[in-house]
Amino acid sequence: MRLIAEDLGGERGGEAVFSGIGFALDPGQALVVTGPNGSGKSTLLRIIAGLLPKAEGRLLLENGGDDFPSVASACHYLGHQNAMKTALSVAENLRFWRDFNGRGDSGVEEALETVGLGGIGHLPFGYLSTGQRRRAAIAKLLVSHRPLWLLDEPTAGLDKASEARFAGLMTKHCVAGGMIVAATHLPLGIEAAELRMGEATERLLQQGTPS
Amino acid sequence: MWSLFARDIRLNIRAGGGALTGVIFFLAVIATIPFGVGPDLKLLSRIGPAILWIGALLSCLLGLDRLFQADREDGSLDLLVLGNDRHMLALTVLVKCLAHWAGSVLPLVVAAPLLGLFMNMEPLGIGATALTLLVGTPAITFIGAAGAAVAVALPRGGLLISVLVLPLTIPVLIFGVSASYGATADPDPFLQPFLILAALTLFLGVLGPASAALALRHGTD
Numbered sequence: 291m292r293l294i295a296e297d298l299g300g301e302r303g304g305e306a307v308f309s310g311i312g313f314a315l316d317p318g319q320a321l322v323v324t325g326p327n328g329s330g331k332s333t334l335l336r337i338i339a340g341l342l343p344k345a346e347g348r349l350l351l352e353n354g355g356d357d358f359p360s361v362a363s364a365c366h367y368l369g370h371q372n373a374m375k376t377a378l379s380v381a382e383n384l385r386f387w388r389d390f391n392g393r394g395d396s397g398v399e400e401a402l403e404t405v406g407l408g409g410i411g412h413l414p415f416g417y418l419s420t421g422q423r424r425r426a427a428i429a430k431l432l433v434s435h436r437p438l439w440l441l442d443e444p445t446a447g448l449d450k451a452s453e454a455r456f457a458g459l460m461t462k463h464c465v466a467g468g469m470i471v472a473a474t475h476l477p478l479g480i481e482a483a484e485l486r487m488g489e490a491t492e493r494l495l496q497q498g499t500p501s
Numbered sequence: 502m503w504s505l506f507a508r509d510i511r512l513n514i515r516a517g518g519g520a521l522t523g524v525i526f527f528l529a530v531i532a533t534i535p536f537g538v539g540p541d542l543k544l545l546s547r548i549g550p551a552i553l554w555i556g557a558l559l560s561c562l563l564g565l566d567r568l569f570q571a572d573r574e575d576g577s578l579d580l581l582v583l584g585n586d587r588h589m590l591a592l593t594v595l596v597k598c599l600a601h602w603a604g605s606v607l608p609l610v611v612a613a614p615l616l617g618l619f620m621n622m623e624p625l626g627i628g629a630t631a632l633t634l635l636v637g638t639p640a641i642t643f644i645g646a647a648g649a650a651v652a653v654a655l656p657r658g659g660l661l662i663s664v665l666v667l668p669l670t671i672p673v674l675i676f677g678v679s680a681s682y683g684a685t686a687d688p689d690p691f692l693q694p695f696l697i698l699a700a701l702t703l704f705l706g707v708l709g710p711a712s713a714a715l716a717l718r719h720g721t722d
Binding site: 336339340341342359360362363365367369370371372373374375376377378382385386387389390391392 | 503504505507508511512515574575576577579580581582583584585586587588721
C-alpha cells in the first residue's frame with residue numbers, strides 16, 4: 291500500500307491556501323506536517339481524507355486491495371473535534387464506532403486501558419476533562435483497524451505522560467505497517483519525515499524515510 | 502447500521518435529546534384550537550383530522566434541524582461521511598431518518614388518538630387519522646432530512662429548513678387529510694388517497710436520503 295500525493299493544491303473559500311504539495315508514504319512511514327497557523331495543515335488533512343475537494347493535483351492510494359479501495363476507506367481521521375457524544379458513556383461511544391467502522395485489534399476495554407482510561411468506560415463522555423476526551427478519541431483509532439491515520443493536532447490537551455504513551459502507540463502502528471500523516475505544532479516524539487507548509491509549499495519535499 | 506440506529510435512539514431519549522419536545526408542542530397546538538374555535542363540537546369534529554395533521558406536521562419540523570447538526574458539531578458527521586465506502590452515505594442518512602422518526606415522530610402518532618378526543622372526533626376518524634399519520638409522517642422526515650442536510654452548516658438553520666421543506670410536504674398533508682376524511686365521510690374514498698400517501702412515503706424514502714447524502718458530501722468544510 292502506498293499513499294501518493296502529487297502537486298496537490300488546496301483552497302478555502304476560493305482562495306488558494308497551498309499548492310504544489312507532493313509526498314509519497316509507504317507502509318511504516320510517518321509524515322509530520324508543520325507550519326504556521328493558516329498555512330493549510332488542516333485543509334491538507336481534510337483533502338487527503340476526501341472531506342474537502344482538492345483544487346489541483348493527484349492523490350491516490352496504490353495497492354489498497356479490496357478492503358481499502360480509496361483513501362477515505364483506509365483512513366482514520368482524528369480532527370479537532372473528538373466525534374464522541376457527551377450524553378453517551380465512553381464505552382458506548384467506542385462500541386458504536388467499533389460496530390460502525392468494523393472491528394479492530396483491540397476491544398473497547400482494552401483500548402481504554404491502552405490510553406490510560408481503564409475503569410472509566412461507564413462515565414458519560416461529557417464528564418471527562420479535555421485531555422481525557424482526547425485520549426478517549428485516540429482509543430477510537432484502536433478499536434477499528436485502518437492502515438492510515440490522519441491526525442490533526444492529536445496531542446492538543448494531552449499531558450506529558452499521555453504524549454509519550456501516544457508516541458508509543460504511533461510507533462507501534464508504524465512498525466505494524468501503518469501510515470501516519472499528522473499536522474502539529476508540537477514534536478510528536480516519533481521518527482517521521484517533515485513537510486513544512488507555508489514558506490516552502492512550492493518545494494517538493496523530501497520523501498518519507500522508514501522509521 | 503443497527504448500531505447507528507441504536508445510538509441515535511439512545512441519544513434521543515437521553516438528557517437533552519428532546520424526544521418529548523415535539524409531543525409537547527403537538528399537545529400545545531391541539532389543546533389551544535378548541536379555545537380559539539369555540540365550543541362548537543360539530544365544527545371541531547369536522548376539522549379534527551386536518552388540525553391533527555397540521556399539528557403533527559409542524560411538530561415533525563421542530564426537531565429536524567438537529568438531525569445532522571449535532572453530529573456536525575462534535576465531528577461525527579465527518580466520520581459518517583468517510584464511512585461512505587463501507588456504508589453508503591444515503592443508507593446512513595436513511596437509518597438516521599428512521600431513528601429520528603422512531604424517536605421523535607412515532608410518539609406524535611401515539612399521542613394523536615388521545616389528542617383526537619380533544620377535537621371531539623369519532624373513534625373511526627381517530628383511528629384513520631392515526632393510521633395515515635403512521636404511514637405519512639416518515640415522508641416528512643425524509644424530505645426534512647434533505648432540508649436539514651442543506652442547512653447543516655447554518656447555526657440557526659431551523660427556520661430555513663421549515664421554509665425549505667414546508668412546500669414539499671404539502672402533497673403529504675393533502676393526501677393524509679383526504680384519506681382521514683375518506684374513512685368517515687361516506688362518498689369520499691379512503692383507499693386511493695391512502696395508497697398515494699404510502700407511495701409518497703416510499704418515493705421520498707429514496708429521494709430524500711439520496712439528496713441529503715449528496716448535500717452532506719458537498720457541504721463538508
